[in-house]
Amino acid sequence: MSQPTPDFSRGAAYVNGTFVPMSEAKIPLGDWGFTRSDVTYDVAHVKHGGFFRLDDHLDRFETSLAGYRLTPPVDRAQMREIVGRCVALSGLREAFVAMLSTRGVPRVFGSRNPHDCDNTFYAYAIPWLDVIKPDVQERGAHLLVASVPRFSSRSLDPTLKNYNWRDLSRGVFEALDSGYDTALLLDDDGFVTEGPGFNVFIVKGDVVTTPDRGALLGITRRSVLELCPELGLEPRIAPVTFDDLMEADEVFTTTTAGGVMPCARVNDRIYGNDRPGEISLRLKALYWQKHAEGWHMTPVNYDDPERPFAAGLTPEGEKRP
Numbered sequence: 001m002s003q004p005t006p007d008f009s010r011g012a013a014y015v016n017g018t019f020v021p022m023s024e025a026k027i028p029l030g031d032w033g034f035t036r037s038d039v040t041y042d043v044a045h046v047k048h049g050g051f052f053r054l055d056d057h058l059d060r061f062e063t064s065l066a067g068y069r070l071t072p073p074v075d076r077a078q079m080r081e082i083v084g085r086c087v088a089l090s091g092l093r094e095a096f097v098a099m100l101s102t103r104g105v106p107r108v109f110g111s112r113n114p115h116d117c118d119n120t121f122y123a124y125a126i127p128w129l130d131v132i133k134p135d136v137q138e139r140g141a142h143l144l145v146a147s148v149p150r151f152s153s154r155s156l157d158p159t160l161k162n163y164n165w166r167d168l169s170r171g172v173f174e175a176l177d178s179g180y181d182t183a184l185l186l187d188d189d190g191f192v193t194e195g196p197g198f199n200v201f202i203v204k205g206d207v208v209t210t211p212d213r214g215a216l217l218g219i220t221r222r223s224v225l226e227l228c229p230e231l232g233l234e235p236r237i238a239p240v241t242f243d244d245l246m247e248a249d250e251v252f253t254t255t256t257a258g259g260v261m262p263c264a265r266v267n268d269r270i271y272g273n274d275r276p277g278e279i280s281l282r283l284k285a286l287y288w289q290k291h292a293e294g295w296h297m298t299p300v301n302y303d304d305p306e307r308p309f310a311a312g313l314t315p316e317g318e319k320r321p
């Protein structure tokens with residue numbers, strides 16, 4: 001009897017060397033990725049049938065892997081092919097694409113030695129999602145500066161992408177309990193860092209500033225910094241205080257799963273007309289216009305999932321044998 005064709009339309013995952021529908025993707029309970037948060041990851045997106053800044057995401061993932069001393073069983077070229085194949089299998093033209101490496105399950109029962117673990121590589125592509133819902137983005141998000149501080153950068157480097165989200169999750173509960181959409185966290189010294197899954201920017205005149213500390217080096221953040229000069233804006237990476245936030249003309253957040261997301265309120269401060277600010281909206285429009293023009297885009301070859309990038313070419317752009 002022939003096997004039924006797997007249904008990848010709700011997402012495709014790569015687990016233990018095979019591609020499975022997302023609904024069948026599992027990790028073992030004993031994996032330190034789960035029991036110790038000993039895992040790093042990266043998330044890219046696909047729009048208009050192509051990856052956005054795929055190699056920048058792979059660069060950041062490799063930096064995170066090195067920072068965590070994780071050695072997955074696949075090399076960069078293989079990771080690239082695997083994430084591409086997840087997308088091609090799913091057929092998704094707009095997708096959220098994650099790659100992960102966990103410490104793994106120790107080979108020696110009860111071991112506390114990370115060298116006893118074989119590190120893993122997982123990946124998946126699922127339909128596009130927004131970390132701040134589109135209707136909230138439309139009216140401008142309401143952020144609460146949470147009372148819980150962001151974890152100390154001395155304990156955990158925030159530029160290595162991580163799932164240590166206790167502080168961020170506590171902030172979200174606090175924000176929701178008080179009627180806000182989501183949270184922003186300050187560090188122990190009172191400087192603005194980031195929120196649950198996004199970087200933050202303030203706009204004052206024609207200067208667009210994002211915090212220089214306590215935050216992931218977001219790929220969307222970098223894209224916005226690159227786009228600012230096209231709109232005659234001055235991009236800046238600098239310390240941002242709570243007062244800077246309150247005195248800003250506009251505030252917006254950025255992430256892969258949402259792009260440029262304008263805010264209308266932070267705490268009891270209402271910006272402009274309690275709607276997304278003009279500069280935030282111009283940056284958002286330019287960001288998506290650039291996508292439509294193919295900026296930093298690597299098209300996916302949906303016709304042949306085994307060769308997910310330009311048919312007949314290796315990831316390095318060389319002709320396949």
Ligand SMILES: Cc1ncc(COP(=O)(O)O)c(C=O)c1O
Pocket residue numbers: 043194195196197198199215216217218219220221254255256257
């Ligand atoms: C904590 C945190 N900060 C910032 C970001 C935004 O980074 P990027 O623009 O690369 O998605 C993310 C993305 O998930 C994140 O988890």
